Amino acid sequence: MTRPDPALRQARAEDLAERLAGRPLVLVGMMGAGKTTVGRRLATRLKRQFLDSDEEIERAAQMSIPEIFEQRGEPEFRAGETRVIARVLKTDNVVLATGGGAFVNAETRALIKDRAISIWLKAEIDILFERVSRRANRPLLQTANPRATLQKLIDDRYPIYADADITVASRDVPQDAVAGDVVDAVLAYLQQQDA
Numbered sequence: 743m744t745r746p747d748p749a750l751r752q753a754r755a756e757d758l759a760e761r762l763a764g765r766p767l768v769l770v771g772m773m774g775a776g777k778t779t780v781g782r783r784l785a786t787r788l789k790r791q792f793l794d795s796d797e798e799i800e801r802a803a804q805m806s807i808p809e810i811f812e813q814r815g816e817p818e819f820r821a822g823e824t825r826v827i828a829r830v831l832k833t834d835n836v837v838l839a840t841g842g843g844a845f846v847n848a849e850t851r852a853l854i855k856d857r858a859i860s861i862w863l864k865a866e867i868d869i870l871f872e873r874v875s876r877r878a879n880r881p882l883l884q885t886a887n888p889r890a891t892l893q894k895l896i897d898d899r900y901p902i903y904a905d906a907d908i909t910v911a912s913r914d915v916p917q918d919a920v921a922g923d924v925v926d927a928v929l930a931y932l933q934q935q936d937a
């Protein structure tokens with residue numbers, strides 16, 4: 743594949759930033775889909791602030807996510823996640839990467855749908871499993887058969903993620919290329935809405 747012309751790439755990002763008129767962009771999807779890494783690159787391109795709900799929760803609690811799950815339990819983590827996302831969505835001009843379970847919560851999902859444009863970064867299980875296997879920082883996957891657990895989460899969650907405004911394939915290509923795909927997909931979505 744040829745590399746996109748940097749000037750064209752920049753022009754598309756500037757066009758998108760203007761068309762969005764401040765509306766937040768929210769990345770949803772499974773752990774390992776690339777929400778954090780792609781979101782960061784997307785924010786740079788759009789000259790926006792980047793926030794990550796997992797990082798915000800860790801900062802507020804002064805603990806890592808595995809520690810929060812262990813010491814306070816998943817329900818408290820989920821309550822914190824909903825609060826953090828509600829707070830972040832009061833700000834314009836933000837790119838928000840959510841934790842994998844955030845969009846599954848009906849209240850959080852309604853808030854995201856109301857305030858932001860949501861993008862599902864959708865990836866195949868092989869890609870997800872390879873990526874999440876690099877680090878043991880996902881408490882939900884600390885099971886006897888993490889691949890089967892991941893598959894079960896995919897089965898449960900994909901119909902819900904499909905409610906996002908836009909779906910972008912998180913392919914096995916450099917993260918910058920996926921960020922470019924997101925720019926193109928959101929532009930196409932806005933053009934379709936204007937038509």
Ligand SMILES: Nc1ncnc2c1ncn2[C@@H]1O[C@H](COP(=O)(O)OP(=O)(O)OP(=O)(O)O)[C@@H](O)[C@H]1O
Nearest residue numbers: 772773774775776777778779841842873915916917
């Ligand atoms: N396009 C890509 N190519 C190669 N590696 C990638 C790509 N996108 C993400 N990764 C790698 O996959 C891992 C998981 O990515 P990331 O942390 O961004 O996922 P996430 O969707 O934010 O997951 P979580 O829901 O657990 O926060 C990281 O090590 C990241 O560097």
Ligand SMILES: O=C(O)C1=C[C@@H](O)[C@@H](O)[C@H](O)C1
Nearest residue numbers: 773796807841842843880881
């Ligand atoms: O998929 C999930 O439910 C999670 C994903 C991570 O981003 C973290 O929010 C946490 O590990 C839970």
Ligand SMILES: [Mg+2]
Nearest residue numbers: 777778796839
């Ligand atoms: Mg993340």
